[in-house]
Amino acid sequence: MSDFLFDETTRSYYAQRAPEYDDWWLGTGLFAQRDRPGWNEEVAELIEIVAGLPPLRVLDVGCGTGFLTSHLSGEVTALDQSTEMLAIAATRIGHGDRVICGEALPLPFVDDDFDIVFTSHFYGHLPPAEREAFLAESRRVAPDLVVVDSALRDGVEPVGWQERVLNDGSRHRVYKRFFGASELADELGGTVLHDGRWFVVVAC
Numbered sequence: 001m002s003d004f005l006f007d008e009t010t011r012s013y014y015a016q017r018a019p020e021y022d023d024w025w026l027g028t029g030l031f032a033q034r035d036r037p038g039w040n041e042e043v044a045e046l047i048e049i050v051a052g053l054p055p056l057r058v059l060d061v062g063c064g065t066g067f068l069t070s071h072l073s074g075e076v077t078a079l080d081q082s083t084e085m086l087a088i089a090a091t092r093i094g095h096g097d098r099v100i101c102g103e104a105l106p107l108p109f110v111d112d113d114f115d116i117v118f119t120s121h122f123y124g125h126l127p128p129a130e131r132e133a134f135l136a137e138s139r140r141v142a143p144d145l146v147v148v149d150s151a152l153r154d155g156v157e158p159v160g161w162q163e164r165v166l167n168d169g170s171r172h173r174v175y176k177r178f179f180g181a182s183e184l185a186d187e188l189g190g191t192v193l194h195d196g197r198w199f200v201v202v203a204c
């Protein structure tokens with residue numbers, strides 16, 4: 001299995017997943033059956049953290065449906081490679097914010113175009129070479145980076161290929177990491193903003 005993040009298979013996975021993506025956040029659809037103690041409460045905490053980030057020029061990389069993007073304040077730019085995801089994000093984000101369809105590697109922006117790069121559940125999908133490239137790109141366009149991702153917990157492998165099943169029964173493979181908050185902070189040279197059962201947030 002290739003370590004390469006972005007091939008046509010991954011692209012079609014996100015295109016197909018877009019209309020059902022928020023079921024994961026909301027605990028609806030296939031996720032209604034999942035036993036996720038404290039999930040809704042922690043999503044609410046996460047939203048508060050996101051809403052409390054400084055209202056500056058913020059770039060959300062891999063914004064997906066904009067579930068968290070809509071809670072960012074300031075001058076927000078939401079980037080994703082998927083038009084299907086962005087169509088949903090566009091219905092959510094604030095008046096005056098931008099949605100841009102494009103690739104994260106490299107980021108389609110000039111140096112220092114933003115104050116903060118924000119990214120949720122994107123960094124953990126990057127294999128090592130693309131991780132380094134993303135961090136370099138993030139630093140090129142903004143001095144600060146905030147990473148939200150999945151917390152390491154019992155029953156999950158810290159890193160590996162996961163099988164994902166969509167509503168139509170189709171099966172897809174996705175590269176995925178789960179993080180201890182302090183390990184992620186060490187990796188990024190940052191500080192922990194949230195260390196939960198389901199999510200970690202690190203700023204650097």
Ligand SMILES: C[S@@+](CC[C@H](N)C(=O)[O-])C[C@H]1O[C@@H](n2cnc3c(N)ncnc32)[C@H](O)[C@@H]1O
Nearest residue numbers: 014062063064080081082085102103104120121
């Ligand atoms: C797991 S989703 C996370 C969505 C959202 N940030 C959230 O937390 O709900 C990952 C998103 O990253 C986007 N993505 C993946 N690789 C990308 C790339 N190379 N450039 C731009 N977007 C990418 C996908 O289209 C998808 O919407």
